[in-house]
Amino acid sequence: MRLPPIDRQFLRLSDERLLHFRAAGEPRPGEPPLILAHAGPGSSLGLVPLIRQLAAARRVIAPDMPGNGDSEPLPMAQPQLADYVDQMVELLDRLGLAQVDFCGQHTGAHIGCELALRHPARVRRLMLDGIALFEPALLAQMVAGYAPPVAPDEFGGHLAWAWHFVDGLYLHFPYHLRDPAHRLHRSAVPPAAVRHALVVDLLKALPSYHLAYQAVYAHPTAERLALLRHPTLLMAADGDPLGVYLDAAAALVPGSRQARMAREGRAAVMLDFVAG
Secondary structure, eight states, rough: OOOEEEEEEEEOOTTTTTTEEEEEEEOTBBBBBBEEEETOOOOGGHHHHHHHHHHSSSSSSEEOTSTTSOOOOOSSSSSHHHHHHHHHHHHHHHOOOEEEEEEEETHHHHHHHHHHHGGGGGGEEEEEEEEOOHHHHHHHHHHHHHHHHOOOTTEEEEHHHHHHHHHHHBBBBSSSOGGGGOOOSOOOOOOEEEEEEEEEEEEEHHHHHHHHHHHHHTOHHHHHHHHHOOEEEEETTTTOOGGGGGHHHHHHHHOOOEEEEOOGHHHHHHHHHHOO
């Protein structure tokens, strides 16, 4: 069976910045497109296998979040999640999409929560794949050391830092607390080529990669989840360290469903939910 091709496009936004996105699959009458919002610090490139699986049944659009991949960063020095939502709404407007099904992973899940709350008519069904409910002590550790601003240096130290950052994501959570108590035992370490691709994405985003993390740290997630009234699926793939928050997050969202699955089973779970 031939896999659906994935197109890559740029939009020139109203403030002249460029936004990059991947798209695949054919529009289907009566079915809104499916928007995928990637996790930090990557881009829609990391979603390509999932895009291909979903595009056999749905129209799929996966933007690079501002300041990641090939999308230019937001203009403000300290953007909040509302600013990321505003750009998402401009993307939907420019593509003529009145309503979508939305799936966000990690950082993208927090953006999806705010999109649904701030623009409820634009989201039909909401999928939050790995949303964080950090307890205060862990949140303080994340703010202090998880995603520091990093600049190129004359000796290339930022190159080694980027590799260790990405490598650590699969070994410890948080990655910068490298002790037995924070060792990930169920997280598979992908091949070096996969980690290299994520390192390249991180280096491209180096001046701005940390800004989305800071916006998530400032997000009153529990309070905002409790306000959701959309059909919502809380989900987590096996080995996802944010899966520990799945039960608590689902308990906050009235009428929500939850699902745990192998990473390669996400597409089937998502398509079942949006068909529901």
